[in-house]
Amino acid sequence: MNVIDILARLIAFPSVVGTPNGAIADWIGDYCREAGAEVTVHPGPEGDRCNLFATIGPPEGRGYILSGHMDVVPAGEREWSSDPFVLRAAGDRLYGRGATDMKGFLACALAALPKLAAMNLRQPIHLAFSYDEEAGSRGVPHLIAALPTLCNAPLGAIIGEPSRMQAVRGHKGKAAVRLEVIGRSGHSSRPDLGLNAIHAMANLITEVAEYGRSLTSGPFHHDFAPPYSSLQVGVISGGQSVNIIPDRCTADxxxxxxxxxxxxxxxEPVKARLMALRDQGFEVGWHELSAYPGLALPEDSGLAALLTGLTGQEPLAAVSYGTEAGLYQQAGIDSIICGPGDIARAHRPDEYIEIGELAACQTMIEKLGASLAEG
Structure with missing residues (x-):
């Protein structure tokens, strides 16, 4: 199968984040075994989702990980010009949910696998495909924890998030939480007898937003845009009816x-402000949703030099979006981002990848294999 055929098969699996992914993992696993790879399916604690790890080459050696995620964001937007789970070709563009983020990279790695198998590799190449990355990298920590049982210490990890095939050495870290305020319900004609959770949350959010604005004063890291840390309130929910005092409100x-x-x-300052509401008679909840560390690969690292040779371009210092790379680095594995497509096309209707980008990525992976092959 060529890379476009493989991408079409991957797109056809509606592997939306937070849903079972056995079908796509089974197909990938069967494909890898047919190509000669050793495959391990690693179930997650959810029970209906799994990571997949495949090795081509001598398993006792130290090699490189090609990392990607099998899940995609939902595709419910009306603006799609065609079925988002059926690959559509138009000129050099291939449209479908996940084409860029990031089934394009998975397709390139799988398409390269038969050629890698024929190279008589001296060191292995591993495929590490995770689940629920789009929910805050929930799947890959379980895979990383299992790595000592799956392979010898890797020399590095290439995370194939869309970067227009220019390697990237850094990204910001992220954490997300849900704040919960619980008051006391009642008839809206007697606000004095209730505790309005929305009002309390509104005051809290005003304070939190002001705190967020203070982050613009630094510390600064000028490789990033913006060059400072940031805070956003993204979701607010609460209330039942305009004539009922709302007894619960949440904010993400x-x-x-x-x-x-x-x-x-x-x-921490957000948490302190939330806890202070207890002094006003409210109950509060602090629910961690997701977190991952930033990535900071040194400019003079061997992995950065390797990617310079494979791509013909010097790596970028940093991007503003996040990836699983920081988690690999936190585990002691040098990591770098490099994959086909453009992040600006991700998470939107008519997501697409270009055929030339797929070809460039497959070539990069095959060149990596050639650098590890005998002779």
Whole structure:
């Protein structure tokens, strides 16, 4: 199968984040075994989702990980020009949910696998495909924890998120939480007898937003845009009817931190403000939704030099979006981002990847294999 045929098969699996992914994992596993790879399916604690790990080449050696995620964001937007789970070709563009983020990279790795199998590799190449990355990288920590049982210490990990095939050495860390305020319900004609959770949350959010604005004063890391850490309130929910005092309100908040700043530490002032509402008679809840560390690969690292040779371009210092790379680095594995497509096309209707981008990525992976082959 060529890379386009493989991508069409992957797109056809509606592997939306937070849903069972056995079908796509089974297909990938069967394909890898037919190509000669050793495959391990690693179930997650959810029971209906799994990571997949495949090795081509001598398993006792130290090699490189090609990392990607099998899940995609939902595709419910009306603006899609065709079925998002049926690959559509138009000129050099291939349209479908996940074409860029990031089934394009998975397709390239799988398309390269038969050629890698024929190279008589001296060191292995591993495929590490995770689940629920789009929900805050929930699947890959379980895979990373299992790596000592799956392979010898890797030399590095290439995370194939869309980067227009230019390697990237850094990204911000992120943490997201849900704030919950619980008051006391009642008839809206007697606000003095209730505790309005929405009003309390509104005041809290005003304070939190002001705190978020203070982050623009630094510390700064000028490889990023914006060059400072940031905070956003993304979702608010509460209330039943205009004539009922709302007894519950929630707000989802995220922070993105520049290197050297812990994302969780940025949330501590938010937590303190939430807890202060208990003095006003409210109950409160603090629910962690997701978190991942930033990535900061040194400019003079061997992995950065390797990617320069494979792509013919010097790596970028940083991007503003996040990936699983920081988690690999946190586990002691040098990591870098490099994949086909453009992040600007992701998470939107008519997501697409270009045929030339797929070809360039497959070539990069095959060149990696050639650098590890005998002779």
């Amino acid at each position: 908040i995220e922070v993105r931190a520049v290197p050297g700043i812990s994302p969780s530490s940025l949330l």
